[in-house]
Amino acid sequence: MSDLAPGPPDSVPVPVSPRMAAALAEAAERRTRRTRRLRPVLWLILAAVAVQSLVADPAPGWQGTHLAVTLLLIGCLLPLAAVASGRWHVASPGACVLFCLLVGGFGIALGAVQPSSVAVLPPSVAVLTAFLVLRRGPALAVGAVVVGALIAAEAAGADGGAEYVVSQVLFCAVLALMAVSMRQAGASEERASLLLAQLEDAREAEAEAVALAERTRIAQELHDVLAQTLSGLAVQVQAARRMARRDEAGQDLQDLLDRAGKQVKEGLGDARRAVGALRGRSVPSLDRLPELVERYRVDLEIDVTLTVTGTRRPLPPETGLALYRGAQEALTNAARYARGARTAVTLSYGDGRTVLTVEDRRTAGAPPEPPPFEGSGLGLKGIRERLAAVGGTASAGPVDDGWSVRMEVPA
Known part of the structure; x- marks a missing residue:
């Protein structure tokens, strides 16, 4: 019964x-x-x-x-x-x-x-x-x-x-x-x-609607400020490239301006994707990690390699975005503070966890090159906050002849 x-x-x-x-x-x-x-x-x-x-x-x-x-x-x-x-x-x-x-x-x-x-x-x-x-x-x-x-x-x-x-x-x-x-x-x-x-x-649903409205407002502000600023910078870089060719500047300067123009264009793309993410559209994931590594290798001329171990598996969108942004910040720091070093990006799929590490190691005895400008120190803090929001952890610190950033999420 x-x-x-x-x-x-x-x-x-x-x-x-x-x-x-x-x-x-x-x-x-x-x-x-x-x-x-x-x-x-x-x-x-x-x-x-x-x-x-x-x-x-x-x-x-x-x-x-x-x-x-x-x-x-x-x-x-x-x-x-x-x-x-x-x-x-x-x-x-x-x-x-x-x-x-x-x-x-x-x-x-x-x-x-x-x-x-x-x-x-x-x-x-x-x-x-x-x-x-x-x-x-x-x-x-x-x-x-x-x-x-x-x-x-x-x-x-x-x-x-x-x-x-x-x-x-x-x-x-x-x-x-x-x-x-x-x-x-x-x-x-x-x-x-x-x-x-x-x-x-x-x-x-009401709370989500309010949050979406706020994200839309922030996205619009980002679009108006960041995207327009980058667009202006792209125009200026393009003008500088034309002037360099007209004045027959050195090839190194022309190559530098070409890379700068390409970076500005990619920055505009990233800004648009960030605005789209705030509006609820698709966000970058670990599927784009090889593209990110290749971009830093070619555009910023850093010696970086990518290694993937374990069986690939899909991660929640917010988790994949947190790892992707963490890798992006770590590679930016490597390009800024560890030029001339070897950088290794390792993505490991383990039992119940996914680990992403970015390590840069200098040749023994080689002094580090001075960074072109000092950072704010907020990048690593942002990585930790992103990983904590998805239940993960992030740590950074010195290793033998270099620096390591380790990010781990339960997935």
Whole structure:
């Protein structure tokens, strides 16, 4: 038996989020718990009917009326035992109607052949089950059939008298009202749970909308400031390149200006991607790490290599972005502070974690080249903050003849 407890509301909202799915699963679990609490009641009713039938007259036997009592008793008790043991599930309308008709019909017939003080229990179980499981209309129909059979049994001359039959009918009516109340209470509890989940979803959606609006505003500011500034710089660099060619400047200067122009163009692309990320568009991932390394090798002329170990696997977008930006910052620092050193980028996919390291090592005894300008010191702090936001860690420090940045995420 899967449901003798109050059923679900007639109209259940379709799950639209994990929170709603969890609320529906919790509601189903509550119905299952109520079902388990009702099963012992069925066993008690079954035992009471069996004991009373064994001591009543005529008792069960194998001949004549005694055989009829035996067959009717088996027909009444078998469905009760099947449902009470959980072997027969009567949550569907068809199974519920069949159970009610079997228990009610055999119970009323048993009471007519063998009058006893517990003869009302089987038909009352049928009425209770109908109003717990079925919708209001079918439940009324099944209840009317059971009550009609009780009255017909009295009209056919069953012992007990009219007052006894009236008491049986009233007992069934009380159980029907109790079942309706239990069903409505269960439905109200489930609706409250689902409405609470919907409210939390709505609040979360509202917060996301506010955050998106703020990110859009920031993106617009970045676009107006950063992108326009880089566009102006690109124009200036292009003009400087034309002047260098016109004045026949040295090839080294022309190459430097060409690389500067290319970097400005790529910076514009990065700025546009950053603005797109703030607007909720796709963001850079580790799939673009080889492209990033190659760009630093060619444009900034640093000796950098990339090594990937382990089996590649997809990472959450925010995790991949954090590692990508960390590698970008570490390579920028290598180009700034470790020119002439060998830089190794290693991406390792391990069991339950992904590690990205950027190490630069100078030739033993070679003095480091002075950086073209001093940094703010916020780059490493930004790496740590990005990694912490996705549950990872970042560390940086000196190693033999160089510097190492290590980033690790659980993925």
